[in-house]
Amino acid sequence: MAFKVAEPTLGPEVANLLENFLGCKIAQQGLLPGRKQFDFFFTLDHSRVVIELEIGGWQKLPIAIAQADEYRETVSADGIIAIVYPEEARKEVTKPEDIRDIAITLRPAAVVLCPFLKHYYPQISLAELAKSLKDSLRKPLLAPSVDLVVEVLRQSVRGIALEIKRSVGIDNPVIKETIGSLALFQILSQEGQEEEGAKRLDEETLKGVVADLAAYILVNQLLLHHILSTTLTTLKKLEIISYPLELKGYFKEVLDIDYKAIFCVDVASYMPLPTTSEINTAIRAIKALQPQNLKADLLGRIFHEFLPKETRKRLGAFYTRPQAAEILAGLSIEKADDKVLDPACGSGTLLVAAYRKKSDIGKIRAHRKIVEEELTGVDIMPFAAHLAALNMTMQSPYEVTNKTRIGVGNSLNLAVGEEVGTLAQWLQTFGGEVASVNLEQPGVKGDVFKLEPVHVVIMNPPFTRKERLTSQMKGLRFSSLGEQNYWAYFIALATSVLRKNGRIAAVLPRDFFRGEYSRALRAFLFKDRNYGIRYIVKSTKEWAFSERAAFRDFLVVLQKDYSGKCAVVYLKKRLGDISLREAIGIPITIALVEQGEIFEDGEILVLWHDQEEIWQNWHDLGHLVVFNTEAGERLQGFYHEAISKAGGKLVPLGQSRQPIIPVRRGLEPTSEHLLNLVFVVRPIHQKRIERSKLILMKEEPDKIMAKQKDFGTVFEIPKRVVKKGLKTAAYLPQLDISNTSDMAILAPFDQFDEIQQQIGVKRVDFQSLNKRASDRFTHLVISRRFNFTAVGTKAFSFFSEEELLPGKAFWCLSADIDTAKVLCLWFNSTFTVIESLLKQTETGGSYIELTEEKILELNIPDFSKSDTSPLLQAFEKVRYEELPPLAEQFDDPPSARQLIDRAVLKFIGYQDTEIEALLPEIYGCMAKEMISFVELMRRTTISEEVPTSQLHLMASG
Helix, strand or coil: EEEECCCHHHHHHHHHHHHHCCCCCCEEEEEHHHHHHEEEEEEECCEEEEEEEECCCCCHHHHHHHHHHHHHHHHHCEEEEEEEEEEECEEECCCCCHHHHHHHHHHCEEEEEEEEEEEEECCCCHHHHHHHHHHHHCCCCCCHHHHHHHHHHHHHHHHHHHHHHHHHHCCHHHHHHHCCCCCHHHHHCCCCCCCCCCCCCCCHHHHHHHHHHHHHHHHHHHHHHHHHCCCCCCCCCCCCCCCCHHHHHHHHHHHHHCCCHHHCCCCCCHHHHHHHHHHHHHHHHHHHHHHHHCCHHHHHHHHHHCHHHHHHCCCCCCCCHHHHHHHHHHHCCCCCCCCCEEEECCCCCHHHHHHHHHCCCCCCCCCCHHHHEEEEEEECCHHHHHHHHHHHCCCCCCCCCCCCCEEECCCCCCCCEEEECCCCCCCCCCCCCCCCCCCCCCCCCCCCEEECCEEEECCCCCCCCCHCCHHHHHHHCCHHHHCCCCHHHHHHHHHHHHEEEEEEEEEEEEHHCCCCCCCCHHHHHCCCCCCCEEEEEEEECCCCCECCCCCEEEEEEEECCCCCCCCEEEEEHHHCCCCCCHHHHHHHHHCCCCCCCCCEEEEEEEECCCHHHHHHCCCCCHHHHHCCCCCCHHHHHHHHHHHHHHHHEEEEECCCCCCCCEEEEEEECCCCCHHHEEECCCCHHHHHHHCCEEEEEEEEECEEEEEEEECEEEEEEHHEEEEEECCCCCCCCCCEECCCEEEEEECCCHHHHHHHHHHHHCCCCCHHHHHHCCCCCCEEEEEEEECCCCCCCCCCCCEEEEEEEEEECCCEEECCHHHHHHHEEEEEEEEHHHHHHHHHECCCCCCCCCHHHHHHHCEEEEEEEEECCHHHHHHHHHHCCCCCCHHCCCCCCHHHHHHHHHHHHHCCCCCCHHHHHHHHHHHHHHHHHHHHHHHHHHHHCCCCCCCCCCCCCCCCC
C-alpha cells in the first residue's frame, strides 16, 4: 500500500543512518512538557545535542532552529542540529526501503549550533554531515559562520514579510514608514531598465518588495538589540512576545542609550498581529546563532547580505557590489582624515568601504569620529537612508553611535553650508516644494547637519532615464546642463562640493564617455581642463558593478586639476571570485605601479592614456571603454592607422557628394502590431519567426501562401499586393538576400480582414502606409541595432537586386545597384565592425545601436576619387557565400571573411605583405573580444524590453 513520506516516517531512517555514521546511540522522539516532542537526541564527546527534522526546503530553517533551541532549553542540552529536507522528500512510497533511499540520496540543508561546530550547509548528505561533526571534535569551530547567520536571518525576513503581505494593504502605515513616497519608489524601481516603456511594479509586487524591506529593518533591529544585550547589563534580553507592539519596550531601552540611527524607524508598531509567530521564530533563531561571537567586520558583512536576493535584485538601484565599493574607495581615499560624501548613498555600501579604507590608513581611527564627523550620505528614499545608517552603525555595533551624517533629501537641491535632515526629519522632496521640517515640531526625532566641502565624493548615482525624471527630482541648481539622465546631475553636484584637488569616485555608465546628452558635462570637466581622469576600471568578466544593471558601467575616478596619466584597469576575475581582502588589495597594487608602466598579474592589467588625449577628445571618449579586453587597445590602434593610411580615399557617409547617399530609417509603425500585419517573414530558422505572426510558407509566380502562427490559418495572398521586404536580419546567412528576403503586404485583398482580426489591428490606412514606404525602398540596408554575439547575427548590412522595404529595425541607404554592392561589402568588413563598436551608443548587453548621427560618421570609399571596381569584384565573389555567426568569424575566419577584409585593406592602401601579417593579428584580437563578450553575456542576464510595434531587431540567439 502506498503512503506519503512525512517527518514522522522519515525521522527514524535519518536517526538510524546518523547513528551508524557517528557511531553513537541516538534517542528518538523524546517527550517534553506540554506534549511536545523533539525528533532526536544524542551525546557526542560529552555534548548533548537535540536534532530537529523538517521537510519543506530552506524556508523552514528558522522554524527548525527555533524549535530545536526551545527543546534544547527544556532538556538543558548543549547544542542543536536542524536538518531540513527539500519538499520533494514528500513522495509516495510503497516500502520502507524507499524511505531509506530518500534519506540517503536527497541532500538536506543543515544548521549545526554545537559547542564544537557552528556552521550552515546549504546541501549535505548525512554521511558528510556526520564526518564534519567528527572532524570538528579535533578542530572546533566556535564562532558561527557568516553563511549560516546570513541564511537564517534571510529566511526570518522572508517569513515575517510573507505574513505582512498576507495581512496588510498597500496603504498600510508600515508601507509609508518603510519607504515614504510610493510614487518616487515606483520611478526609482525602474532604474536601469532599458526601454522607456518599462513596466512599473504592479501593486502586489510592490507590496512584496516593501514587506521584505520592513521585515529586513525589523530583523536588523532584533539582531542589534540581541548583540547589545549580551554586553550591556542594563538592557533586558529579548524574550518571546505576545504581539509585535511589545518590541517597542525593548527598543526604547536602546533609544534611551542612543542608536537613533537604527531604531528611529518604527516598523514594530505597525506589524500586523499574524507576524508574531514569525517574529518569535526570528528571536529564537538569533539567540541560537549567537552572532555576538562574530568579529565586528563580519557583522557588517552579514547586514548587507541577508536582504532576500529577489528583493535586492528589484532594488539593484540601491546596491553596489561590495568588491566594487572596496576598489573605488581604495582608489580615491588617500588620507585617514579625508571627508567623504555619497550624495546617493543607497544602502551605504560605498560609505562602508570608505569607512574601512579610512580605518586602514595610518593609526586606528575612532568609530564615532568617522561616522559622526567624516562620512556623509544623503538619499532621496528614507528606507535607503535607514539602511545606510544601519550599515554604518554595524561597523562597530558595540560602540554607542549617537548619530550618523546620513540624511534624507534630494541632494540636487543642496549646497555647501545648507542643513540636511536626518532620517526622522524627511525633507519634502517629491510631489511638492522642497521645505525643511520644523525643528520645533513635537515628537520630531533626529538632528540636522550641515553639508561641508569634502575631499572625496564617492557614489553610484541613479541611472534613471531623463524621460522618467520629475522637476522635483532634478532640482533647480543644475539647469544649465539641460536635459540629462539622472546620474549627470550628481556629477555636477559633486563638482560643487569638492575641495582643492578633490576627487570624484563614481560608478558611471558608458554614456558618460560618449553621447550628445552628456556633452555639456564633458565640456565642463575636460574641455576647459578642470578635471582629469585618474582611473577607469572595467570588468572583463561581468557587465556591471551594480547588483542590477541593464547597461555597461565602469568605476571612474576624476580629480580636480589633475594632469597626470589615466590608468585603465582591466579586472580579470568575476567580482564574485574576488574576496573582500583581495578587493582591498587591488588599489594598493595599482598605486605601486609607476605611471606609464604596463602591469599585469593574475587579477588585473593596467594600461595608460595621456591626459592630453582625454582633453583633446573630450567630445567623444567612447574609445576608452568600448572594448572589453586589452585586445581592444590594438584594434583601436589598427583603426586609426588605417584611417591615416587611407589618406583622402575615405569620406564620412554623410559627406559623400558623388554619389549623395540619403539615409532613412525603415518603415515606422503607426499602431501596435502593424509591422506584424505588414511583414510576412521567411522561416530560415525557427528562432527567426518566434516573434512574428505571418510566416511565409510557399512562394508561387502569382501568389504567396502565409500562415498566421497563433491560429494556424493559411492565407493565399496575391503577388500583386506584396513587395519584397525585410522585418529582421536574424539568421540571414548571405550578404545578397535577393532570394531570401521577407515580403511586405502593401494593399488589401479578400482575406485581409480576417488576418487583421487574428493579429489584432483594427484598421490599416494603405494610402498612408504606401506614402511612408515610397522613399524607403532600397537595394541596401544596415541593421540599426544588433547583438554581435548572437548566433543569429551573421552580417549587418544586406543587398537586394530588387528594391525592398525594410522595417524600422534597419537604416535604408538610397544608392544605385553597383554602389549598394560596394557599400554592402564595405559595411561587413572588420574595419567597419571595429568602427561601429567605436561609434555605438549606449544600449544593453552586447548590442550595437547605430544612430543616424553615427551612421553618417561611418567612413566609406570616396567614389569620386577612387577606383572601387576591386571592391565590386570582391562582392561578386562573396555575395552568396554562407556565413557563420559573426562571433565565430574571427577565431576561424571563413574564406568570405578573409576575401572581404583583404579587398578593403587593399583599397585603404595596405600592401599584400602587410595584409598577410596584419590580418591574423587583427582576427586574434577580434576573437578575444568576441569570446569575452560571449562569456560575459552568458553570465549576465539582461532583461530586454521588446518594442511592441516591431517585435525584434535581431535574434538574441
